[in-house]
Amino acid sequence: MEHKKILIIGGGVAGLSAALALEQLGIKASIVEKTGFLGGHAIQYACKATDQCVKCGACVVEEKLKAVTENPDIRIFLNSQIKNKAQNNGRSVITLNRQPDYIDPHKCTDCGQCYAQCPGKGAIEQGFSPNNHPLYALNADKCLRFTGQDCHICEDVCPEKAIDLNQQPYKHICEINAVIVASGFKAFEPVDKPYGWQVFDNVITNLELERMLRRQSIAVRPSDGLPARRIAFIQCVGSRDATLNHLWCSKVCCGSALRMARVIKTRHPESEITFFYMDAQNSGKDFEKFYAAVQNDIHEIRCLPGDVYQTSDGSLQVSHFDQHDRQSVEHIFDLVVLSVGITPGSDSGKLADRLQLKPELTGFFSASPTQLGIFTAGAAAGPMTIEDAIASAGQAVWQTVQYLKTC
Amino acid sequence: MINKTLIFGSGPSAYLVAEKLILEDSEIIIAAHGSITDIPAALEKTEILNNADLIACRGAIGAFTFTFDQNGKTLMREAAYAVIAEEGERYPNFDEYGLNHGERIIALSTFKTVLTDADNQSEPFSGISAIAFLTGLGKESDPVILEEIMDSCLRLKSACPHIRSYILTENLKVGGAGLELKYRQTKEAGAIYMKFTHTHPEILPAENGCVITFTDEITGDRCRITPDMAVVDERFKPSPYAKQLARVMELETDALGFAQSDNVHRYIVATNRKGIVTAGPARMFQTPADYISDSDNAALAITSLKIRMKSPLPDDSALINNRCTQCLTCLRVCPFHAIQIQAGGKLNVAPQACECCGLCTAECPEHAITLKGCSAAEITAQIRSDVPLEEDVFTPHLVAFCCERSAKQAAEMALAMNMPSLPSGLRIVAVPCAGIIGLEYILSAFQSQADGVLVLTCHQGNCHSGCGNISAHDKVSQASAFLETVGFEKERLKVKTLAANMGHDFATIVNDFEKQISNLGPSGLKR
Ligand SMILES: Cc1cc2nc3c(=O)[nH]c(=O)nc-3n(C[C@H](O)[C@H](O)[C@H](O)COP(=O)(O)OP(=O)(O)OC[C@H]3O[C@@H](n4cnc5c(N)ncnc54)[C@H](O)[C@@H]3O)c2cc1C
Ligand code: SF4
Ligand code: SF4
Numbered sequence: 055m056e057h058k059k060i061l062i063i064g065g066g067v068a069g070l071s072a073a074l075a076l077e078q079l080g081i082k083a084s085i086v087e088k089t090g091f092l093g094g095h096a097i098q099y100a101c102k103a104t105d106q107c108v109k110c111g112a113c114v115v116e117e118k119l120k121a122v123t124e125n126p127d128i129r130i131f132l133n134s135q136i137k138n139k140a141q142n143n144g145r146s147v148i149t150l151n152r153q154p155d156y157i158d159p160h161k162c163t164d165c166g167q168c169y170a171q172c173p174g175k176g177a178i179e180q181g182f183s184p185n186n187h188p189l190y191a192l193n194a195d196k197c198l199r200f201t202g203q204d205c206h207i208c209e210d211v212c213p214e215k216a217i218d219l220n221q222q223p224y225k226h227i228c229e230i231n232a233v234i235v236a237s238g239f240k241a242f243e244p245v246d247k248p249y250g251w252q253v254f255d256n257v258i259t260n261l262e263l264e265r266m267l268r269r270q271s272i273a274v275r276p277s278d279g280l281p282a283r284r285i286a287f288i289q290c291v292g293s294r295d296a297t298l299n300h301l302w303c304s305k306v307c308c309g310s311a312l313r314m315a316r317v318i319k320t321r322h323p324e325s326e327i328t329f330f331y332m333d334a335q336n337s338g339k340d341f342e343k344f345y346a347a348v349q350n351d352i353h354e355i356r357c358l359p360g361d362v363y364q365t366s367d368g369s370l371q372v373s374h375f376d377q378h379d380r381q382s383v384e385h386i387f388d389l390v391v392l393s394v395g396i397t398p399g400s401d402s403g404k405l406a407d408r409l410q411l412k413p414e415l416t417g418f419f420s421a422s423p424t425q426l427g428i429f430t431a432g433a434a435a436g437p438m439t440i441e442d443a444i445a446s447a448g449q450a451v452w453q454t455v456q457y458l459k460t461c
Numbered sequence: 462m463i464n465k466t467l468i469f470g471s472g473p474s475a476y477l478v479a480e481k482l483i484l485e486d487s488e489i490i491i492a493a494h495g496s497i498t499d500i501p502a503a504l505e506k507t508e509i510l511n512n513a514d515l516i517a518c519r520g521a522i523g524a525f526t527f528t529f530d531q532n533g534k535t536l537m538r539e540a541a542y543a544v545i546a547e548e549g550e551r552y553p554n555f556d557e558y559g560l561n562h563g564e565r566i567i568a569l570s571t572f573k574t575v576l577t578d579a580d581n582q583s584e585p586f587s588g589i590s591a592i593a594f595l596t597g598l599g600k601e602s603d604p605v606i607l608e609e610i611m612d613s614c615l616r617l618k619s620a621c622p623h624i625r626s627y628i629l630t631e632n633l634k635v636g637g638a639g640l641e642l643k644y645r646q647t648k649e650a651g652a653i654y655m656k657f658t659h660t661h662p663e664i665l666p667a668e669n670g671c672v673i674t675f676t677d678e679i680t681g682d683r684c685r686i687t688p689d690m691a692v693v694d695e696r697f698k699p700s701p702y703a704k705q706l707a708r709v710m711e712l713e714t715d716a717l718g719f720a721q722s723d724n725v726h727r728y729i730v731a732t733n734r735k736g737i738v739t740a741g742p743a744r745m746f747q748t749p750a751d752y753i754s755d756s757d758n759a760a761l762a763i764t765s766l767k768i769r770m771k772s773p774l775p776d777d778s779a780l781i782n783n784r785c786t787q788c789l790t791c792l793r794v795c796p797f798h799a800i801q802i803q804a805g806g807k808l809n810v811a812p813q814a815c816e817c818c819g820l821c822t823a824e825c826p827e828h829a830i831t832l833k834g835c836s837a838a839e840i841t842a843q844i845r846s847d848v849p850l851e852e853d854v855f856t857p858h859l860v861a862f863c864c865e866r867s868a869k870q871a872a873e874m875a876l877a878m879n880m881p882s883l884p885s886g887l888r889i890v891a892v893p894c895a896g897i898i899g900l901e902y903i904l905s906a907f908q909s910q911a912d913g914v915l916v917l918t919c920h921q922g923n924c925h926s927g928c929g930n931i932s933a934h935d936k937v938s939q940a941s942a943f944l945e946t947v948g949f950e951k952e953r954l955k956v957k958t959l960a961a962n963m964g965h966d967f968a969t970i971v972n973d974f975e976k977q978i979s980n981l982g983p984s985g986l987k988r
Contacts, residue, residue, distance in 0.1 A: 078765040101960035107923035111725050116870065116961040164877055183962070184870075184877035269880065271965045294641050301645060305636040333656070335604075335636030339723045339745055340716050342601045356658045377679050436638055445729045445754050452757035455764075456484065 056080050058458050061148055061230045063136060063405065066094020067440055068432020069236035070118040071447035073128045079455065084129040084228070085122070086136060086150060088401075090191025091181040093119050094238050095433075096440050098182050100267035102313035104320040109338045110313055111440035118444075119185045131226065133191070135401075136408050144461050145229045146427065154221030156192040161216035164189040168208035168217060174198040178208060182268065192219075231461065232427040232454050235419055236447065237405055239433040242292025242300075242394040248361040249288065249392055256282070256370055257362060257390045259291075260310055273318050273325075275388050277368060282389035283324060286372055287311040288359060289331040293395030293437075302416060304395030305437040309337020311393050312348045319351040327352040328385060330359055330374065337439075362390055396437040421446070422453075427461070429453050463539050465490055466763055467527060469515070469706055470546035471497050474741030477756035478546050479504055485764050490538055492529065494547075494702045510536065518543075518710045521799055521811035522736025523770050541770070542736045542763050543710075545720050546756075547703040549742030551695040558595055558664050558693060565670045565690045569594075569609060572692045576613055579620050589689040591625040592617070593673060596694035597632060599661065604637030605748050606694050611643045611652075613692075618650040626652040627688060629662055629673070637748065664691070697746035710737060711798060713927055719744050726925050729758045733927055734798050735814045738762045770813060777833050778815035779822060781808050784829035791821035791830060796927040818926040823897035834893060841905055843890040848910045857978040858886045860906040861915040861971060864895040864933075866925055867961050868917030874964030881968055884975040886912075895919075896929030900940045903954060907986045913978035915971065916956040923960065930958065950981060 058081050062069045065087035073083040085092070097119060099112040122128050133153035140147045157168070169190050172178040177197040181189045198205035199219050209217045241261045244251045251257045255277035258266075266273060273282045289311060293304040308331065315327045329352050338344060359374040360382075369386045376383045398417030399405070406413045409428060414420050414436075421435040431450040432443040466482055468475050471493035479489050480503045489507055491497070496511035510529065513536065517528035525543060529536040553568035560566050567575075579586065586592075594610045596602045607630075614626045626647075633656060635641045648654065655662075655675070662675035670689040677684050699707075699719045707714045712732045713722035721727055721744040730738040740759035741752050778799070781791070785808055792800045792808065799814035800821065810821075810830075819835035822828075828837075849858050863869040869891045875883060888911075892898060895918035906914045916937050918930035937956040944951045957970050 075761060075765070079761075079768060099962070101920075101963050101966075103920040103923065103958070103960060105921060105958065107725070107920040107960070109723055109725055109922070111728070113867070113923070113960040113962050114725050114728060117726075117866070120870070166879065180878070184873040184964075189877055268962060269878075269965060271963075271969065294635070296645075301642045302639075303635040303637075303641045308636070333633040333635065335632070336601065336634060339719075343716070345601060378681070441725075441728050445751075445758055448729055448758040448761050449754045452481070452761045455761075 055455070055458060058082070058231045059084065059229065060232050060234060060454060061086060061228070062234045062236055064094065064236035064238050064432070064434065065092035065130070066236060066238045066432060066443070067096045067115045067118060068238065068434070068443040068447045069094070069234070070115075070122045071444045072234050072236060072431050072451050074118060074121055074125070075448055075451040076454070077125055077127055079451070081455070081458075082127065082129075084131065084230075086131045086134045088133070088135045090132050090155075090179065091186045092122065092130065092132070093181075093183060093186065095241065095261070097186075098261065098268065099264045100271070102317045104317060108313050108316070108344065110309070114444070115440060116183060116185065119183055123185050123187060134226070136405065137225065138408055139233070139410075142229065145231055146233070148228050148230055150226040150228070151223065152226050153194070153223050155188075156217060156219060156221060157188045157190060158216045158218070159188050161214045162188040162190070163214055165213065166190065167211045167213060171211045172208055173205065182265075188216075192217075232429065232457055233409065234429050234431050234447075234450050234454060235405070235409070235411075235423075235434050236431040237399045237402060237434045239396040239437070240398065240400045242397045244291050244392050244394055247291055247392070249291070249359075249390065250362045250364065250370075251392055254362070254364045254370060256368070256388060257392065260287075260307060260314070260391055260393045263314055263391050264310070267314065267317070272321070273389060281322065284326045284387045285315075285318065285389045285391065286328045286330060286370075286385065286387045287315060287391045287393055288372075289329070289393045290358060291392040291394045292397060294332065300395065300397065302437060303335060305335060306337070306439050307393040307395055308335040309439075311391070312337065312345070315352050316348050328387070329354050330372075331356060332358065396433055399434060402434070427457060429457075463524065463541050464488055464767070465540040466542040466544060467492055467525070467538060467540035468544045468546055470548065470743070471495055472548040474548060474743070474752055474756065475546040476501050476504065477752060478544050478740055478759050479507060481756055481760035482763060483507075485760065487763065487767075490540065492527070492538070510538070515706055515709050519801075521801055521814040522766065523811070523813060525736065542738075542766060544759050544763065545703065545706055545737065545739040545743045546741050546759070547700050547706065547743040549697050549703070549746055550700045551697055553693045553695045554595075554600065555693055557600055558598060560664060560666055560671070560691065560693060563666065566666060566693065567690070568693055569606065569613075569695050573609065573613060576616055576620070586621050586624060586690075588669075589624060591627065591686070591688040592690045592692060593627040593629060593671070593686065593688035594692045594694070595629050595664065597630045597634065598657065599631075600696070601632065602630065602634050602694055603697075603746065604634045604640055605746055607634045608637060608640055608643065608748065610692075610694070611640070611647045614647045614652045615650060627655060627686060628652060629655045629657070631657050638750070697742065699743065703743045710734060712737065712739075721745070722927070724922060724924070724927070726923070730755060730762055733796055735816075736766060774812045775815075777817055778812040779810045779817070779819070779830050779832040781810060781830050784827045786827055786829075788826060790824050790826060794820050794824045796820065796929070816926065818894040818929060819892065819897045820894060820926060820929055820932065823899060835897060837901070840890065840892065840902055844888070844902070844906050845909050847888055849886055855979065855983055856886045857884070857912040857975050858888065858910050859884060859913045859915065859971065859975060859978065860888050860890060860909075860911040861917055862890050862892055862895060862898045862902065863917045864919050864930070865891045865893050867919035867923070868895070868959045868967065870961035871959045871963045871967035874962065875968040878964055880965045881972070883968060883971055886975070887971055894924070894926045894929035896926060896932035896936075898933055899936045900943060903937075903940045907953070907984060910987055912981070912984045912987070913953045913955070913974055915974055917967075917970070918956065918958050920958045920960055949985065952977065952981060953984060
């Protein structure tokens with residue numbers, strides 16, 4: 055087994071877990087990650103513990119990431135994607151398209167000078183965890199240099215001379231024995247929903263709230279940075295939605311919203327939190343107890359609002375049809391959080407083509423692909439929690455090991 | 462060296478794990494609490510212990526000894542690893558709905574059996590034209606149950622198309638793979654769903670089935686249905702024997718008694734005892750797909766452990782020296798059961814089972830246990846390094862004892878991301894588990910010019926070492942009480958909880974603490 059090589063596509067918690075499990079068996083794993091940072095979605099989340107851990111699993115991702123980056127046997131290709139896969143004597147030959155790192159990981163000390171001084175909005179991105187190294191990555195789409203201007207501020211300010219914008223994309227070819235697809239999901243983008251996302255500053259998604267809580271521990275209104283006192287969570291945005299042909303429940307957003315609501319309320323008891331929902335889904339082993347505790351803290355309205363308006367003072371007005379009183383009712387909030395769901399990865403169609411896989415009708419990958427030597431792990435195969443993603447990575451590794459015996 | 466794996470169980474979960482381990486050439490023994498009659502072909506050569514009741518478990522990974530009572534006789538087996546793969550038990554919610562079991566009021570499992578038999582009967586469900594499924598009323602249900610109900614509806618529809626299905630629930634648990642789609646399919650097949658939010662249906666047994674009266678929450682109308690049969694949902698519990706196993710092996714359990722705590726650091730099949738894993742409904746209730754995934758993960762875990770056992774012994778585990786008086790304190794405190802009693806009563810640490818938390822070193826009254834990073838000399842050296850020189854302007858010198866896996870990581874995050882900057886007089890002392898910090902170290906910090914001392918642990922329920930964090934909190938309150946009695950400001954000592962991803966909170970805690978200590982001024986213990 056020691057001379058076998060496995061390629062893992064995607065460096066989210068599923069990919070990281072698979073790499074660690076393979077490494078423990080003495081099998082070499084490489085992770086191909088298309089962005090500049092490992093950790094996927096879940097490395098962006100905040101801890102939602104009150105005095106007690108509420109079992110969201112986010113800190114486990116932190117730990118996995120640390121273990122992977124400290125392990126010299128796991129190869130990591132950031133800013134890379136699969137170009138194609140060809141067959142050669144039972145082994146697959148994979149060609150990777152590698153975008154340059156631009157920031158040399160061996161020289162960079164994560165000091166953040168480039169991030170602080172870059173004039174291009176969002177051209178230097180910051181990772182989410184201190185275990186992301188380099189903690190900064192260059193986004194060529196937003197970099198002034200790559201949009202035709204003569205900017206080299208980052209190269210100049212870097213005290214370590216770690217930045218080189220003249221690097222060119224290149225190809226990397228490797229021979230491998232099996233592939234684990236762990237390319238994750240795309241959080242639904244609610245642009246077409248009548249909730250004013252990206253129209254009103256104070257309408258954000260659950261993912262944006264997770265990031266906000268991670269960065270600053272408090273829920274604020276993006277418009278003015280002041281604490282948000284009246285907060286609404288609107289569930290099932292982009293999930294369980296026949297008009298989108300999204301006939302699945304995303305499984306994680308009820309738990310995510312309820313945990314965030316609870317931690318906000320615990321830290322700031324003056325917060326007033328409303329939860330618009332269809333059916334509250336379980337999260338964790340002792341959901342009954344957890345849910346009973348949250349219900350004391352929040353106001354539940356069992357219906358999804360029709361729309362969201364901005365009032366003249368910048369607050370948000372949410373209207374819904376009250377079944378009991380048979381009329382439309384309005385509520386005012388400082389912050390509206392849209393619990394967007396888990397949808398198939400943005401380039402999963404392309405990836406499927408390159409691997410000659412047929413995605414399911416939903417657009418997710420099958421949990422047990424029929425192509426020899428290809429396995430799936432994590433939310434690439436449908437909505438999953440962090441725990442599920444780790445379990446499915448273990449399963450994919452087990453299947454891979456059984457497969458390797460046959461070739 | 463023994464290389465066997467002992468599997469506890471006598472159902473699908475145990476068989477799945479066994480079959481997979483056989484693929485990896487593992488020698489296995491299956492210990493069944495009852496007696497196994499129908500052994501799958503793949504397991505024919507396996508040793509099977511029937512009617513084996515576990516009464517003791519000694520040893521550690523690589524060398525466990527399990528003692529059973531088998532029909533009054535004592536039976537011992539040695540194994541390197543063990544898997545708890547007992548089946549779970551299901552309890553119908555009759556009491557919760559105020560119903561008694563009867564011919565027309567039955568549990569979901571019973572209904573599934575009737576439905577399976579229905580294919581062979583000419584007139585199954587004769588005299589029945591409507592069936593009500595009751596689930597998650599007043600209690601939270603589960604996607605596993607909803608899936609069984611929906612599958613039953615679909616089967617019923619094809620076996621007996623004339624029977625109407627009602628499904629009464631509060632929160633429809635569609636949070637599982639494929640369930641929203643199935644929900645739509647059952648609706649198309651004619652199933653009628655009634656969801657309750659603020660009201661509860663009133664369910665009364667009747668001669669033929671039951672009478673359900675409720676308020677339609679949309680129209681406000683009072684309604685009544687009279688199904689000929691009511692199918693009551695079930696909740697899952699660990700079997701009493703699985704609970705016994707956890708007790709005998711001294712494993713952490715969750716609130717419901719399953720043989721795995723719900724600590725996220727035990728994902729997926731790990732227990733607090735290295736070498737013992739738990740799979741299937743022994744650790745939580747599951748779908749059939751989870752059974753398979755769990756058996757894969759259990760087989761993977763055992764295979765990885767086997768490889769690890771073949772590699773050189775770790776050289777960083779705790780060591781017991783000859784100062785030991787065999788008081789057995791360490792045996793009691795080790796969360797991982799790594800301390801073993803040798804023949805002749807001597808104690809030693811099983812190196813592969815030791816997780817290097819250091820709790821034993823802190824509790825041993827004779828200071829007879831050493832562990833790298835945990836000795837008084839090392840911790841004191843950390844406390845004493847960087848002691849600031851006296852300055853004209855008072856800058857509080859703060860010592861923060863940080864759990865390596867949580868608070869220390871949060872500190873790294875705060876530093877890397879500048880969220881916001883940390884006090885200049887802060888000294889971070891990393892320890893493997895905050896539970897090792899007691900009065901001695903706290904006093905040592907104050908004697909080494911500290912104006913304030915923080916003990917930063919992980920959150921309750923999130924400790925790698927089970928309850929090292931609780932121990933830390935206890936020790937800090939004892940130390941506070943002591944400081945108070947000797948007339949020292951106890952405000953200079955504080956304990957807080959953090960997770961690895963709480964960089965911002967770390968910064969807030971230490972900066973707030975610095976402010977408080979600034980207000981208090983320099984510590985009186987400063988020379
Ligand atoms: C708002 C929100 C909150 C949540 N909260 C929780 C929670 O509290 N608890 C919980 O258990 N779960 C939660 N979840 C679910 C959790 O995010 C997922 O279970 C987890 O992220 C799945 O991990 P993954 O590795 O499968 O996918 P991802 O996290 O999506 O990672 C996939 C990785 O693959 C990379 N990638 C994608 N395509 C390619 C490609 N073609 N080539 C190379 N790399 C590629 C991506 O860049 C990414 O890094 C939440 C989800 C959301 C949306
Ligand atoms: S709440 Fe989540 S991030 Fe916080 S300690 Fe618990 S599992 Fe970890
Ligand atoms: S988990 Fe909750 S919010 Fe998310 S899709 Fe399912 S029901 Fe809707």
